[in-house]
Amino acid sequence: MQAERTALAWRRTALALAIGALLSMRLLPPVLGAWSLLFGAIGIVVGAAVAVLEHRRFVRGAATRGGLPAADGLPVALLTAAVLAAAVLCLILVLAR
DSSP states (O other): HHHHHHHHHHHHHHHHHHHHHHHHHSHHHHHHHHHHHHHHHHHHHHHHHHHHHHHHHHHHHHHHHTTOOOOOOOOHHHHHHHHHHHHHHEEEEEEEH
16 A cells, blocks of 8 residues: 555656646746746656656556565656756746846
């Protein structure tokens, strides 16, 4: 059950990242112009990549080791990079005002 809960948590995280990216594409164009569309598209791609990588990890773990997912740091690294990029974007927005 723990593996399923972890997989669901990663799916929720990827979905939240994609929705945040969509919202940034909707709300930030008056402030950043076309850059907001680029940042939003990157966020959507990262969210999708995290979801796909975590799904593969879960399926591979369920098939090979009795439900235990294999250790893989790539989804964590992608999520960390996305959060860092969002923080830099927020800093730029605050300093521009």
